Amino acid sequence: MANSKRQLEILSNSIFQNGELPTFKSKISETGQFPLKAKKLEILQINVGYMCNQVCEHCHVDAGPDRKEIMTRDTMQQCLEVIKNTGAHTLDLTGGAPEMNPDFRWFVEEAAKAGIKDFIVRSNLTIMLANKKYHDLPEFFKRHNIHVISSMPHWTKGKTDKQRGNGVFDTSIEALKMLNNIGYGKPESILRLDLVYNPSGAFLPADQSAMEKDFKKALLDDFGIHFHNLFAITNLPISRFLDYLIASENYEDYMYQLVDAFNPVAVQNVMCTNTLSVSWDGYLFDCDFNQMLGLPINSKAKHISEYNETLLEGRTIAISQHCYGCTAGAGSSCQGSVA
Amino acid sequence: MQKTYYDPADLRKFGNITEWDEELGNKFFEYYNKVFEEGALTAREKALIALAVSHTEQCPYCIDAYTKDTLQRGVTKEEMMEAIHVGAAIKSGATLVHGVQMMNKVNKLDM
Numbered sequence: 001m002a003n004s005k006r007q008l009e010i011l012s013n014s015i016f017q018n019g020e021l022p023t024f025k026s027k028i029s030e031t032g033q034f035p036l037k038a039k040k041l042e043i044l045q046i047n048v049g050y051m052c053n054q055v056c057e058h059c060h061v062d063a064g065p066d067r068k069e070i071m072t073r074d075t076m077q078q079c080l081e082v083i084k085n086t087g088a089h090t091l092d093l094t095g096g097a098p099e100m101n102p103d104f105r106w107f108v109e110e111a112a113k114a115g116i117k118d119f120i121v122r123s124n125l126t127i128m129l130a131n132k133k134y135h136d137l138p139e140f141f142k143r144h145n146i147h148v149i150s151s152m153p154h155w156t157k158g159k160t161d162k163q164r165g166n167g168v169f170d171t172s173i174e175a176l177k178m179l180n181n182i183g184y185g186k187p188e189s190i191l192r193l194d195l196v197y198n199p200s201g202a203f204l205p206a207d208q209s210a211m212e213k214d215f216k217k218a219l220l221d222d223f224g225i226h227f228h229n230l231f232a233i234t235n236l237p238i239s240r241f242l243d244y245l246i247a248s249e250n251y252e253d254y255m256y257q258l259v260d261a262f263n264p265v266a267v268q269n270v271m272c273t274n275t276l277s278v279s280w281d282g283y284l285f286d287c288d289f290n291q292m293l294g295l296p297i298n299s300k301a302k303h304i305s306e307y308n309e310t311l312l313e314g315r316t317i318a319i320s321q322h323c324y325g326c327t328a329g330a331g332s333s334c335q336g337s338v339a
Numbered sequence: 340m341q342k343t344y345y346d347p348a349d350l351r352k353f354g355n356i357t358e359w360d361e362e363l364g365n366k367f368f369e370y371y372n373k374v375f376e377e378g379a380l381t382a383r384e385k386a387l388i389a390l391a392v393s394h395t396e397q398c399p400y401c402i403d404a405y406t407k408d409t410l411q412r413g414v415t416k417e418e419m420m421e422a423i424h425v426g427a428a429i430k431s432g433a434t435l436v437h438g439v440q441m442m443n444k445v446n447k448l449d450m
Contacts, residue, residue: 156415199411206411210382214413256351 004294007238011321015252021259024323031264036317038286041309042274045092045288045334046079047071048104049280052096053130056151056164058198060239060292063096075282075304076107082307083114088276090118092334094288097127099134112144120147122196122334125175126168138178147192148184149231149334150176153200155218163200176225185227193226196336198233202250204257204328205232208337231336234258236289236325258324266331269338272317278304286317287326288334295320350400383412390419391426 015021028034050067052059083091091111098104098121112119121141128137141148152172153163160169176193179185185193195215199205212230219225235241237254245251272286282304285291295318296302301311331338357364375385386408393401409419 154413154415159415197413201410203407203411206413207382210377211413214383260351 004292007242008293008295008320010242010246010251011237015255016321021255024319024321027259027262027324028264028267028319028327031267033264033267036267036270036273036319038313038315038317039273040313041086041088041276043090043092043271043335044079044083044086044088044276044278045094046278047094047280047288047291048076048096048098048101048107050096051100052124053100053127054097054124054165054168056240057244058163058200058235058241060236060241060289061096062239062292067096069280070101071103071280071282073103073106075280076103076110078282078304079278080107080110080114082304083111083116086307086309089116090120091116092120092122092275094122094334097124099123099127099137105140108140108144108146112146118147119145120149122149122151124164125150125152125172128175128178129171138175138182138184141179142182142184142191145191147194148179149194149196151198152195152215153198155215155222159200173223173225176219176227177223180224180226185225187226192228194229194231195227196231196233198235202245202248202254204234204261205332208232208330229336231334232330232332233334233336234325234328234332236322238289238322239292255321255324258328261328262324263327263329263331263339266327266329266339269331269333270323270326271333271335271338272326275334276312284312289322289325290318293320293322345399347399347403350403353400383409383414386412387414387418387422391422394423395426395430 012023016023022030025034028036047061049070050061050063051065051070052061052063052067053065055064091114093108095101101107108119108121123137127134129135150172151164152160154160157169160172161167176185179193182191183189184191197205197211197215205211208230211232215230216227219227237245237251237258242251245254272290275287277285277288277291279285279291283291284297284299284302284304284307285295286297290297297315298318299311299315300306301308326332326338329339354368357368375382375389380388386405389401390405390409393405406419
């Protein structure tokens with residue numbers, strides 16, 4: 001569902017309009033947490049383009065091989081200016097497959113010079129084997145001390161391929177072995193390799209630490225693969241996943257699950273309060289999900305070229321009902337549970 | 340009066356049983372939640388047991404709840420079906436083992 005206006009209408013109508021379920025605004029008002037305010041910037045997340053070699057069923061970016069939205073070197077240059085001057089400890093590159101941006105390597109090399117503490121690239125793994133020109137990505141990542149975070153919806157082939165496409169599991173396993181072979185993910189290694197689990201259907205993730213144990217055991221026993229942490233992420237009801245929820249008649253039940261699992265403690269640490277999301281064309285958003293919904297940031301600084309810490313800190317976060325996805329249970333963020 | 344005995348929406352109202360007897364209702368839910376915590380058995384193993392028992396008890400609410408719960412815990416379809424077969428085996432075994440009682444009675448009564 002590419003039309004973000006339509007998505008926001010769906011999220012505000014029916015069960016939320018007739019009062020059957022409380023809106024996110026009214027829910028956080030009950031606990032005195034409205035309005036949600038941005039704190040000091042800690043994580044700068046940059047979406048360098050929607051192009052991807054995969055077409056995953058749940059993708060909130062609606063990414064795929066036919067997407068043409070790609071960040072230019074000029075916009076990257078503007079991002080670099082901010083990276084050099086901000087106090088953010090984490091830089092998080094995402095996509096699409098970020099590696100498919102023709103200026104990706106240049107950007108990583110330049111950004112690495114800024115000495116950011118945690119430099120993340122969200123890699124879908126299969127890109128490393130998609131074409132010969134990507135085969136050296138593990139070495140490239142190692143050279144720049146990149147923290148690799150990759151999606152892996154399950155430790156079995158069936159569940160993984162169903163969500164991410166035929167053959168994705170086998171290729172991902174091969175890519176993980178490539179990363180392990182140069183030191184990524186090994187227990188004592190400083191080369192960080194984390195996996196992201198998100199449910200392959202209309203249900204919420206279970207406890208992150210229990211899932212991590214199961215993932216670690218299965219991947220080690222079956223394939224000899226090591227990784228550091230598993231981040232359990234809730235699927236937010238937007239984009240392709242929202243399409244799926246509606247088409248499978250799971251939408252209302254899923255929203256009930258999210259609302260029933262609302263955890264006010266998770267609200268205190270939702271990622272939008274310490275993160276800034278930059279779109280492929282340089283616009284600023286409170287999070288990647290708001291970016292996809294086109295929910296504008298409540299600040300005079302709307303573009304990376306207008307970045308201004310004073311204007312952005314303390315801004316009111318733009319919210320809608322999809323925000324319940326980040327406050328359910330132990331909470332959810334791009335770095336996993338938050339509560 | 341509703342037209343069917345079971346309504347999926349009623350599952351969400353399970354907690355309402357405390358409204359008519361708060362003390363016993365709360366005691367039950369406290370016990371219930373404690374049972375499913377990680378212990379000597381993992382929460383995942385407990386969820387699979389619950390799924391199998393949901394079927395032997397033929398409780399539609401429980402089947403709904405524990406199908407979702409096991410999916411959440413990364414349980415595969417194959418594991419879920421095997422768990423149900425364990426329940427089914429015990430159910431059928433429990434029926435058939437009573438055949439011995441029948442045989443004993445026949446042997447006693449029959450000339």
